Amino acid sequence: MNKTSKIYLAGHRGLVGSAILKTLTCKGYSNIITRTHGELDLTDQEAVRAFFEAEKPEYVFLAAAKVGGIVANNTYRADFIYENLQIQNNVIHQSYVHGVKKLLFLGSTCIYPKNAPQPMKEDSLLTSELEYTNEPYAIAKIAGIKMCESYNLQYGTNFISVMPTNLYGPNDNFDLETSHVLPALMRKMHEAKEQNAPSVEIWGSGTPRREFLYSEDMADACVFVMEKVDFKDLYGSTCKEVRNTHINIGTGEDVSIKALAELIKKSVGFKGELVFNTQKPDGTLIKRTDPSKLHALGWKHNVELEEGVRRVYGWYVGQRQ
């Protein structure tokens, strides 16, 4: 990928996509094409075919998807599997048809079994039952991994799948019903502080553990993989059954939801109580990635959680003014 290569960044206004756009721009990539959801609905097969025929990108970052937290995934089960399968099938297939040199597909660590040995290695995929609350979404992501791998093996494409851990950062979704835990708690505590509310509700027991990677680190990892890693680097040339060629992207460090809430409480300056509502689902009890494959390829995260929360809160407060 050189600085004038034609790059299509799908999902450029999202949490990850906006960070990838910033990273690519800062690194001097000058030929980046984007389309908003309104301009190009990636679930529309004919529209995606026409776009690829007209634009013929050389590189594709697939950071567009239907994304949400535990309650959204558990509620809109059909939308999460349908829309993500459609987006992936259309973009991955048209990338093959139109000779895209390299595509980066973003999956998720929820592809791993709910009781996977911790920290989770890439080889844990499909070894036992998935977490119920986000199973439809996880199945779509697993299909995306298998599609990239299968096109590479049959057609010689160079489509790489990366599995991000839980992400957070500027331009995240702060809707209290559909968002992930970190932005939800940040908004709840910010508003509680402003309104002098006595307490803030935390969903679940607070005992589940999660790993969090700052979106700008995630973007840096995506550009690193696109620049430096090819499919042929991801499996042994002698192995007969090629699988698990995806790459975890995470920090390898996790915290309990309770500890996360305390950290956000301190960063926001909220003085009230944290009330745990066990009527809400906990989801997977522990979800920590083993990032050693990515470390061996030459990349490691920079931003630790406390610093990341401080940065996002600064951005969030600026957005509300």
Ligand SMILES: NC(=O)C1=CN([C@@H]2O[C@H](COP(=O)(O)OP(=O)(O)OC[C@H]3O[C@@H](n4cnc5c(N)ncnc54)[C@H](OP(=O)(O)O)[C@@H]3O)[C@@H](O)[C@H]2O)C=CC1
């Ligand atoms: N956030 C997280 O914690 C994690 C995210 N990931 C993965 O990373 C990737 C990016 O996620 P994230 O940035 O958080 O998601 P966001 O929801 O922030 O961004 C997704 C983007 O995709 C666009 N989009 C959604 N549906 C369509 C469609 N049908 N046609 C065109 N564009 C569409 C959205 O546009 P619009 O808003 O206008 O609909 C939005 O710009 C996804 O593949 C996600 O699964 C993986 C692990 C964790």
Ligand SMILES: C[C@H]1O[C@H](OP(=O)(O)OP(=O)(O)OC[C@H]2O[C@@H](n3cnc4c(=O)[nH]c(N)nc43)[C@H](O)[C@@H]2O)[C@@H](O)[C@@H](O)C1=O
């Ligand atoms: C990112 C990845 O992982 C996602 O799954 P998840 O990690 O379980 O998603 P989550 O961030 O929404 O919840 C994490 C934990 O946090 C608790 N929790 C407390 N209070 C709030 C709260 O107010 N909101 C939310 N959303 N969660 C809360 C919540 O009960 C749960 O125990 C997939 O949906 C899928 O998107 C995926 O790929």
